[in-house]
Amino acid sequence: ASYYEQYHSLNEIYSWMEEITEMNADLLQKIYIGSSFEKRPLYILKVQTPKSAIWIDCGIHAREWIAPAFCLWFIGHNRLWRKSRSKHGNNRCIGTDMNRNFDAGWCGKGASHNDCHEIYCGPYPESEPEVKAVAHFLQKHKDHIKAYITIHSYSQMVLFPYSYTTNKSKDHDELLSVANKVVLAIRKTTQKMYESGPGAQTIYLAPGGSDDWAYDLGIKYSFTFELRDRGTHGFLLPPNLIKPTCIEALSGIKTIALHVINNI
Ligand code: 0X9
Ligand code: ZN
Secondary structure: OOHHHOOOOHHHHHHHHHHHHHHOOOOEEEEEEEEOOOOOEEEEEEEOOOOOOOOOOOOOOOOOOHHHHHHHHHHOOOOOOOOOOOOOOOOOOOOOOHHHOOOOOOOOEOEEOOOOOOOEOOOOOOOOHHHHHHHHHHHHOOOOOOEEEEEEEOOOEEEEOOOOOOOOOOOHHHHHHHHHHHHHHHHHHHOOOOEEEEHHHHOOOOOOOHHHHHHHHOOOEEEEEEEOOOOOOOOOOOHHHHHHHHHHHHHHHHHHHHHHHHOO
8 A cells, every 4th residue: 555545643744744845845835833732733735826725624633534644645746647847938737758858859759749748748858957967977978888778667678779760770680689688588587578679669659768869879788678567557566576576677687788798
């Protein structure tokens, strides 16, 4: 059960208030409004609104535990959030898909100019500070960096360029053979089946991705790992599957590292 599907002590709720306001400083404000008979601080969480407000309190009656659980859940994060947290110009919605924001076939088919979509490419390439920082670092160190590996979930795949076009890259045959070796290593490690292939053919057309950008920069061994599972739990992979998933991913990374060592 997630944090929001459990009851919490007052101290836990105080810590949660601290953390969630810190992590969402642009949206949330913790305001002290007095103290209880037992001298415990009373806080409200103010969700930023331009003008009028709605007051919600939960737990005036102590034994009604579901009430504070609702207040936490109401404020709580969207567990399935995908994008960055940026707001551009007069956009209506928050966030850019950072794997559509790299300067590699930027915002072609498989991305969206609509800021409310999950695959919004942003107003221009590298509009996201996170993307810009990664791109700058890779650019600066490209002669040293022999492989680029980006870890995602889910669907159990080992992908390589291109994803912004269905054309084969000039290293297609070698990258396919490396990806196939990764799949074999994973199967030997945990018996899990992964699929390999170029992004556009294997998953879908998706321009502006970091793997394609790194590849076009000259980092030949560029891969996207889509880890477990294949849809049973999807993005909500249970904690007991963290270890086996990491072990198989590591075996895949070692396979790439070995290939790189033997081919530079
Ligand atoms: O759509 C994506 O960005 C990735 N799949 S996910 O479900 N993790 O969102 C696939 C990325 C493949 N590579 C590129 N599109 N460049
Ligand atoms: Zn992803």
